[in-house]
Amino acid sequence: MDVFEAIKTRRSIRRYRKEPIPEEVLLKVLEAGRWAPSAKNSQLWNFIVLKDEEIKRKIAEVFPSGRFLADAACGIAVVTDPKTSNHAVEDGAAAAQNMLLAAHALGLGACWLGVYGGVYEEKIKEILNVPKEKFLVSIISLGFPAETLTAKPRKSLEEILFVNRYGEK
Numbered sequence: 510m511d512v513f514e515a516i517k518t519r520r521s522i523r524r525y526r527k528e529p530i531p532e533e534v535l536l537k538v539l540e541a542g543r544w545a546p547s548a549k550n551s552q553l554w555n556f557i558v559l560k561d562e563e564i565k566r567k568i569a570e571v572f573p574s575g576r577f578l579a580d581a582a583c584g585i586a587v588v589t590d591p592k593t594s595n596h597a598v599e600d601g602a603a604a605a606q607n608m609l610l611a612a613h614a615l616g617l618g619a620c621w622l623g624v625y626g627g628v629y630e631e632k633i634k635e636i637l638n639v640p641k642e643k644f645l646v647s648i649i650s651l652g653f654p655a656e657t658l659t660a661k662p663r664k665s666l667e668e669i670l671f672v673n674r675y676g677e678k
């Protein structure tokens with residue numbers, strides 16, 4: 510699958526088959542995260558693979574828009590450190606997006622759980638033993654897809670594009 514096809518056909522998949530992800534496939538997804546760009550190449554991120562059923566279930570219970578994590582084969586939490594990078598959110602988001610695309614290209618379904626900055630972030634950090642001062646930028650749910658989704662519409666380029674200055678068409 511080439512990069513444009515992966516970008517366009519990736520969907521947020523929230524229903525999964527009860528099938529484990531082979532270790533080598535999971536490692537490829539994590540590799541894609543590891544190769545993301547980061548400010549000054551700081552790579553100040555940690556990825557936590559969530560395999561434990563109890564931990565996935567606890568997060569799913571706490572986080573209303575991520576209930577489906579309980580049924581995912583695993584999750585990947587992306588943690589960054591704002592003390593050592595001025596771009597801790599962007600770095601983590603780049604790694605998360607790389608992993609979403611890699612998961613799709615490998616035949617997996619995945620969805621971004623937007624825990625960062627929300628009212629549930631602290632509680633979920635506690636569940637994962639993530640230190641308070643770190644950012645929990647994203648949790649990605651992962652599994653073999655049990656749904657096929659048509660693309661949600663995207664705004665046209667014309668709607669979002671300016672040239673040279675904001676507001677100039």
Ligand SMILES: Cc1cc2nc3c(=O)[nH]c(=O)nc-3n(C[C@H](O)[C@H](O)[C@H](O)COP(=O)(O)O)c2cc1C
Nearest residue numbers: 519520521522523574575620621622623624660661
């Ligand atoms: C920062 C961010 C946070 C998101 N949080 C959630 C979430 O908490 N729960 C969820 O089901 N989907 C979440 N999503 C997925 C979006 O709903 C999804 O990407 C969007 O509706 C477009 O659909 P698509 O990914 O299938 O193209 C999130 C996506 C992003 C980028």
